[in-house]
Amino acid sequence: MRLRVDGLSVRFRIPGAVVHAVTDARFELPAGRCLALVGESGCGKSVMAHALLGLLPGNAAVTGHAWLDVPGQDPLDLVAASEKTLARRVRGRLIGLVPQSPAAHLTPVRTARAQLAEALRELGRAETPDALAERAGLRPQDLDRYPHQLSGGMAQRVANALALAGDPPLILADEPTTGLDRPLVDATMAELRRLCDEGRAVLVITHDLRAAERVADDIAVMYASRVVERSEAGAFFAGPRHPYARGLLDALPSRRFVPIPGLPPELTRLPDGCAFRPRCALATAACSDLPATDAKGVACHHA
Numbered sequence: 001m002r003l004r005v006d007g008l009s010v011r012f013r014i015p016g017a018v019v020h021a022v023t024d025a026r027f028e029l030p031a032g033r034c035l036a037l038v039g040e041s042g043c044g045k046s047v048m049a050h051a052l053l054g055l056l057p058g059n060a061a062v063t064g065h066a067w068l069d070v071p072g073q074d075p076l077d078l079v080a081a082s083e084k085t086l087a088r089r090v091r092g093r094l095i096g097l098v099p100q101s102p103a104a105h106l107t108p109v110r111t112a113r114a115q116l117a118e119a120l121r122e123l124g125r126a127e128t129p130d131a132l133a134e135r136a137g138l139r140p141q142d143l144d145r146y147p148h149q150l151s152g153g154m155a156q157r158v159a160n161a162l163a164l165a166g167d168p169p170l171i172l173a174d175e176p177t178t179g180l181d182r183p184l185v186d187a188t189m190a191e192l193r194r195l196c197d198e199g200r201a202v203l204v205i206t207h208d209l210r211a212a213e214r215v216a217d218d219i220a221v222m223y224a225s226r227v228v229e230r231s232e233a234g235a236f237f238a239g240p241r242h243p244y245a246r247g248l249l250d251a252l253p254s255r256r257f258v259p260i261p262g263l264p265p266e267l268t269r270l271p272d273g274c275a276f277r278p279r280c281a282l283a284t285a286a287c288s289d290l291p292a293t294d295a296k297g298v299a300c301h302h303a
């Protein structure tokens, strides 16, 4: 299994303006690897995830390609796929979604077991809820609980179990650590790592670089709708090459704790050229031209 995102763009029409939410995204994610898509709030990470699942609202226009290569099947373009294909073949079966806040995602009036049983039934799977739960690190007795009786960690595992119900080769985790305390963040990342080590491809969307460092093999940094750096995780954390990526790392309390000056641009009014230019200490006249992505995966005139 391999995901190949090729020139993916998403625009939203809103009254009097167009939101450039994702622009010309390109990356690959093979089986057994974890890619963390990082960047500040509002840069387009979640929109990218929803575009892959065909879950964007009606005012969205998606262009480009997102190919899913599944062994023994023709490549499937998630952008061109019909709603019927996405519903029957993709969501839950080829791509499992770990949602942003698992507790809010679970139905409050039904036990965890009932919810897992329903997911398995809908996907036509013979596996029992108990066996599925075990795959997600839950004990059978945990399944008798209602969502409000689950700890944060258990709710996360139930959400993971739901994402795994159809045994999907690609897991998409959209800000899976929002609102969790540090030990739970670490536990969640360890779970995602385990899914990856089982041979699944895992795409984690997060603004938490420490969480990304725990789980990712590869990092893609988004700024103002564009992927501005793609690197292998070890090299990235040792020394990112894009000035924005360096700024993100320098802003961490565990590092220099120096915030990036200024604010990201509005996605309805993106400047020509490099969108990071107004905040970048290295900016020169060259930056009013859009930098191409170089062979090392960095889009910067001064990398």
Ligand SMILES: Nc1ncnc2c1ncn2[C@@H]1O[C@H](COP(=O)(O)OP(=O)(O)OP(=O)(O)O)[C@@H](O)[C@H]1O
Pocket (backbone or CB within 6 Å): 012, 013, 014, 019, 021, 039, 040, 041, 042, 043, 044, 045, 046, 047, 048, 057, 059, 175, 207, 267
């Ligand atoms: N339905 C919509 N109509 C118009 N604009 C939208 C719509 N959905 C999202 N956007 C805009 O797209 C941009 C990207 O949003 P997105 O949620 O992907 O950011 P993000 O990087 O995931 O941030 P966060 O971590 O806060 O979710 C934002 O400017 C957002 O306002």
